[in-house]
Amino acid sequence: MPDAASAERQIRRGRAVTLIALLGLAVLYVMALQFTPPERTMGLVQKLYYVHPPAAYAMQLAFLTTGLCSLLYLLLRDERFDLFAEASAEVGMVMGMIVVITGPIWGRPAWGVWWAWEPRLTFTVLELLVFGGYFALRGAVRDPQERAKFAAVLGMMALVLVPFNHLTVYYFASQHPEPVALRAGKPALPFEMLRTFLTGFGVFTVLYIGLAMQRYGIGVRAAHQEVADA
Amino acid sequence: MPESGNYMIAGYIVVAVVVVGYVVNLWRRGK
Numbered sequence: 001m002p003d004a005a006s007a008e009r010q011i012r013r014g015r016a017v018t019l020i021a022l023l024g025l026a027v028l029y030v031m032a033l034q035f036t037p038p039e040r041t042m043g044l045v046q047k048l049y050y051v052h053p054p055a056a057y058a059m060q061l062a063f064l065t066t067g068l069c070s071l072l073y074l075l076l077r078d079e080r081f082d083l084f085a086e087a088s089a090e091v092g093m094v095m096g097m098i099v100v101i102t103g104p105i106w107g108r109p110a111w112g113v114w115w116a117w118e119p120r121l122t123f124t125v126l127e128l129l130v131f132g133g134y135f136a137l138r139g140a141v142r143d144p145q146e147r148a149k150f151a152a153v154l155g156m157m158a159l160v161l162v163p164f165n166h167l168t169v170y171y172f173a174s175q176h177p178e179p180v181a182l183r184a185g186k187p188a189l190p191f192e193m194l195r196t197f198l199t200g201f202g203v204f205t206v207l208y209i210g211l212a213m214q215r216y217g218i219g220v221r222a223a224h225q226e227v228a229d230a
Numbered sequence: 231m232p233e234s235g236n237y238m239i240a241g242y243i244v245v246a247v248v249v250v251g252y253v254v255n256l257w258r259r260g261k
Contacts, residue, residue, distance in 0.1 A: 011260040043234035048241040094252045105241040214256045
């Protein structure tokens, strides 16, 4: 396990990266709201495009990292992977919350309904429920090594949901639109929109890194506390 | 399109509240 000083260092570094991400988020807001033209048919609500997909991508990135760290924990039995898997899953849940709240806010004016039980939306809920279960499992096991092992098995199995969720819009009759920028040929949107959209992805990547670093440091500190209490 | 604009503002407020809320939460837990 990393020493206590390294936990403090991770928290401090994570805070610095998060601060940069928050400044980036402010820039993204200005770019999206002031310097990007509204879409013709949906109007202003389409501007959620600059936060909803980047948050969904950050959620997927976080859960993917949790899955990979879980796999590495099972192979190498290094506690750092377990602690980072936990940190990443928590950040993923926060990003997921943004996705499932902004989605219906966009869906109401665009589809006429707040929610539809169609493949993409259903899979996203399923993914969040599985990772919710991941935290329930972690909370239920007291022995740190047992906990790490059980959580890693669940985290690794949940990894399957991540690419499957991404593919739902291609393989099922989904109401949710397919990617507009990430498609064969060139992106089907004007430069001003693409610029803001890609900025959103950059900002949410940095935000994920900053938050996960902080949460990892907090996890390392808690693990030390647990050892001290035992 | 004023109604569409209201949904947009609601969405952007939600993102800000969730992100800042979690940042504050981590800040307090990390103290």
